Amino acid sequence: MSQNTAHNERKLKRVIMKNTLILSLFPSIDLFGKAFEEQGACVVQAQDKILGGDICKFKPVSGRFDGVIGGSPCQDFSRLNRNPSTYGYKMLEEFKRVVFESGADWFLHENVVGVPEFEIEGYIIQRFTLDLAWFSDYSRLRVFTFGSKRGTVLNPIYKTNKDIKGTAVVGGDARSYEACCEIQGLDEPLDLSFLNLESKKQVIANAVPLQMGRYVAGLINKEYYGQSIEQSKTENxxxxxxxxxxxxxxxxxxxxxxxxxxxxxxxxxxxxxxx
Ligand SMILES: [Zn+2]
Known part of the structure; x- marks a missing residue:
């Protein structure tokens, strides 16, 4: 390795999402946002239904946010749901609207495998799947849609599955609340004493597992912020x-x-x- 390459690699490792402002949509307990905070970003949350807020009334300021993240409600796209409504589609449209109006440099959307493919004007889109089992002992498939204005394409890992202990937390999970928190990547159970046990487990189940969020936030940190614009062009x-x-x-x-x-x-x- 030449001295120059070694120097560049060191420089790459040092890059963190400092001074990066991220808007988190549908945050709920926002484990997704927490993963980006750990990379050094400043994450702010839009109003959420869980506290009586309404995304439809949310108007982002244009040109202020570097990134927009969020996992819009996924129940209608889940293969287990036999009575899907149009709510999931409506909320996906809201996600697209806020990204477009914010004019953010990039966005990251998280959802179940059945989520429809979508585009947002002005963004180069990449869709990829990750399994929680690649980062922990529990399995959960999730689809990520990454869009960037400058055309950066990420290079997510792919692993084959190993032995697992079970699935990530689901609604009505039989495991204890403490166990549910641990499975989703929390060191300590969240104090959500304003909710009953069933609701507590539901919000934990709906969250993007921290191990998965950490991986994808790190990927954006390294491959979006750690690369020069020339390197990241899709043409190559x-x-x-x-x-x-x-x-x-x-x-x-x-x-x-x-x-x-x-x-x-x-x-x-x-x-x-x-x-
Ligand atoms: Zn392939």
Whole structure:
């Protein structure tokens, strides 16, 4: 390694989200925001339903926020929900509206696997899936949609699953409140004494697990704030053909073996459709 490269790498490690202002939408107990705070950002929360607020009345100041984050309500996109309403779609539209009106440099949206793909005018969009099992002993699949005005594309990890102890916290979880908090990545149970036990568990279940939030906040810190604009331009970067949102290098078309299988399955399905 040349001295210059070593110097640059040290510089990269030092970069933190200092002086970065992030707006957190649908915050609830905001474990998602906490993960960005740990990276050095200043996170402020919009009004939330849990305290009687209404996102529809929220008007962001334009040009002040660096990033907007949020996991809009996901129940309507969950495959377990047999009576989906239009509320999830409406709230996703609100997320898009606030991002657009804020004119933030980037946004990060979190949701369940069934969330529809979406675009926001002015942003280059990347959609990728992470499993909590890659960062802890519990499993939960989540879809992240990252958009940036300057066209930065992140390079999220992909792991195959190992043995796990169970799933992340769900609504009506049978495990103790203390255990639920621990599973979602909290060192100590949150004091939510204004809620009953069932509601306490529900807000914990709805939160983005801290281990996952930490990973993706660190990724943005490193790959968005740690890169020069030239380095991050999408022109030099190809994304995996399977649509997983991961980068591929050189002449490769897919990121890994699972992606290759996915591409050949897609091709086979298309062939079937034709005949
Ligand atoms: Zn892929």
């Amino acid at each position: 970067i190809k994304l995996c053909l399977c649509g997983c949102g991961r980068r591929v290098l050189g002449r490769a078309k897919t990121a890994n073996a699972t992606c290759r299988k996915r591409v050949s399955r897609k091709k086979a399905a298309q062939e079937c459709g034709k005949s």
